[in-house]
Structure formats: structure tokens, C-alpha cells
Amino acid sequence: MTTATARTGESGRTEDLEAQIYSSIRHAVLTQQLTSDTRLPELTLSKIYDVNRTVVRRALGRLASDHIVVLRRNQSAVIASPGPDETMQLFAARRHIEAEAMRQTAGNIDNKTREAIEKVVAEEHHAHAEGVHDDRIHLSLRFHERLADACPNRVLGQILQDLILRTSIAVALYKVPGMAACYRATDHRSIAEALFDGDGERAARAACEHLNYLEDRLNYATRIRRVDLATILTG
Amino acid sequence: MTTATARTGESGRTEDLEAQIYSSIRHAVLTQQLTSDTRLPELTLSKIYDVNRTVVRRALGRLASDHIVVLRRNQSAVIASPGPDETMQLFAARRHIEAEAMRQTAGNIDNKTREAIEKVVAEEHHAHAEGVHDDRIHLSLRFHERLADACPNRVLGQILQDLILRTSIAVALYKVPGMAACYRATDHRSIAEALFDGDGERAARAACEHLNYLEDRLNYATRIRRVDLATILTG
């Protein structure tokens, strides 16, 4: 009762709690609920999640290694804020690497992963039709992650996953808030079809065009409010 | 006097101590003194370096994020051991990315970085001539790191640096111990010259050939002894 670590009952392994902190912060960033330079004090988070500071620190460490937050010595973690220059470089790097991943993946997809990819595309389409934008954002992310998973070169696939997440964060920061666009219904489907057809070059072109479309829609002038952590993270 | 944290005098900020632990373990791995699966208990390291376990843990965390060691829950950190398959994928990914970095860097090198690169090449040549293999290994690593630094796309440059380190570790693990080869005097020089000439395509080709030469010289059968940490890390 006396400390933040006296669990109330529902609890779980600290491992899972750490993952939960990581996920909810990541989620909040991707859905534009947490924006650049928002501070994330350890004590605040440990109270919100009712865990020890140690757990919070590990979660923040993971978030930092994924470029979601930035850690500075003796200072609170803050949500990362990639500038316009870094964002352009992120997109350029991702185009180059995702295109190569498409070439290597085309024709190398087994039935199970093919079905998984088609399922994501369908769910994404559905979420868009229903106007559930938060879901659509995560499904869009998952689509690209699934493709990266299918890349036979696992090293390249992992690098690509990092870039997918980082560009998604940049998009969340710079697209005008709540904007339903940044989505063309046919983009993901045509990438997937080219892959299934075994046409790596066409898939690579489609992926690059898709990324160009996204990058064009960013507005680097968009700058933002400050918010209350608890209301966002516990929601 | 009673604890490992009562410094004996020379000491320094924990920040520097952490960096020192990181560097010496990294050094030992690159020079084949520490090999795959060697365990690195926190208490052992904290005694060797006369620091708190917390510092050791942070250092191990950095080593893990650089793929130099692997962390498993409730188990000691161990030196990473990329298998033949992962090593091949590392080389393939590095070839693709380093080639692109060469294309982007060619013709974009200012005088100061050019001089720095030429200096490394000269030092490397000297170290090879004198037979100081440990120095040569680090200078070879630094040569590629300098090129990666010069890449105008910093995101791509950072990804490349990660791959350079990981491939170097794989080389350390799989080249026959003490082998003086894995070095062709002209390789680095011809890459540098192509870059200075502004011929990105030639630089990319030279880099790929260089990597192919290295990869061809690996022996995946090489497997190794167990050793005493203190004698290696304090030396």
C-alpha cells in the first residue's frame, strides 16, 4: 500500500508492464496524442502505470533506441522531434532500402504470409471506410512491417522496420492533425499485388511512389500544444 | 575502501567509466581476444573496472544495442555470435548500403575530411608494414567509419556505421586467428581516390569488391576456446 510497487491485484510480470508502457507511449505518438518535446518524467510514468521507476527506465531505453524518445543526461526523456532535414533523409533512406527489400522479397512469399498481408490490407480498407483513423494508422504501419518481415535478408528487414517506424513518427508529427488523407486506397494493394506476381521492380516502383506521396503531404510548419500525460496514457 | 565504488584516485565521471568499459570490451572483441559466447557477469566486470554494477549494466546495454553482446533475461551477457547465415546477410546488406553511400558521397567531400581520410589510409599502411595488426584492424574500421561520416544523408550514414561494426565483428569471429591477410594494400586507397574524383559508381564498385574479398576469406569452421576476462580486459 505504501509504495508504487504494492500492486493492486491485476498486475503482471514487470516484463509485460515494461512492454505496456512502451506500447502505450508509442501508440500515443503515432496517433498524434503525444507530440514533439513533450517531457516524460520517470516518476510521473511510474505513478500512472503503478510500477517501479526501474521498469519505466527500461521502457524509456527501448523507446530511445527506437528513436521515439530522446534521453539526455540528468534530464527528462522527451518525445523525439526529427527536423525537416532529418525527415527528408529518413524518407530517402527508406525509399532506397524498401525498394531493395521489395526486389528481394518478390516471388519469395509463402501462402501463410500472403494471407496475412491480404488480411491487413482488407482490415485497413475497412478501418478507412469506417473512419477509424487510429486503427488505420496502425494497420498501415503493420502492412509495411509485414512486408519487411517477409524479406529473406533479415538484417535488411530489421533495418527497414526501424525506418518504417521512424518515418511513421515523422508523419505523425508533420501531417496536419486529424487529417484523414495520407491514404490512397490502391497504394498498398498494388504493392502487394506486384510482390505476389513476383515482379520486384514494379513493387519497388510502387513503394517509392507511395512514399513520395506521403512525403509530399507533410507540412513542416505544423507546431503544437502541450498536454497532460495521465489523460492520454491511461485513456 | 569497503565498496567497489570507493575510487582509488584516478577515477572520473561515471559517464567516462561507462565509455571505457564499452570501448575495452569492443576492442577485445574486434581483436579476437574475446570470442563468441564468452560470458560477461556484471559483478566480474564491476570488480575489474572498480565501478558500480549500474555503470556496467549501462555499458552492456550499449554493447547490446550495437550487437556486440546479447542480453537474455536473468542471464549473463554473452559476446554475440552471428551465425554464417546472419554474417552473409550482414555483408549483403552492407554492400547494398555502402555502395549507395559511396554514390551520394562522391564529389561531396570537403578538404578537411579528405585530409582526415588520407591520414587514416596512410596510418593504416604504416601499421600494416610494421605488422601491428591490432592497430591495423582499428584503422581499417575507422577508414570505413570516416567514409560513412562523410555521407550527406546522415540517416544512411548511421545505418552504415552499424553495419560496418557488425561485419567487423563477424570478421573477427570467423577469420583464422592472427591472420595478417584480410588486407589488400590498394583496396582502401582506390575507394578513396574514386570518391575524391567524384566517380561514385567506381567507388561503389570498389567498395563491393573489397567486401567480397573480405567475405571470401572467412572460415565458418573456426570455433574457439574460453578465456579469463580480467587478464584480457585489464591488459
Place this chain on the structure above:
DNA sequence: TTCGAATTTATTGTTATCAATTTATATATT
């Protein structure tokens, strides 16, 4: 008011102790 210094508060860093888990060792059993 506005700027700057001093003070207080908030926050992270460090360290020690105890608990939980894994690894190593010894013992018994077939």
C-alpha cells in the same frame, strides 16, 4: 513591468540491500 539572481521544487543519478532465478556442484540411483 522586466530582467536576473537566489531559493525552492522536481527530477534524475547513485548506491546498498534483499529477493528471485539461473548455473554449477555434489549426491544418490540404476
Place this chain on the structure above:
DNA sequence: AATATATAAATTGATAACAATAAATTCGAA
């Protein structure tokens, strides 16, 4: 001798108290 089991040692994980640093606030002077 080989294998399984129990025991002990080594090792990491969790927690709490304290120290050091940064951020926010107050208060005074221009």
C-alpha cells in the same frame, strides 16, 4: 559409469533511500 536429483553458489532483478543536478518559482532591482 551415466543419469537424474537435490543442494549450494553465482548471478541478475527489484526496491528503497539518498545524493546530485536541472527546472521552476519567488523576490528584488532597474
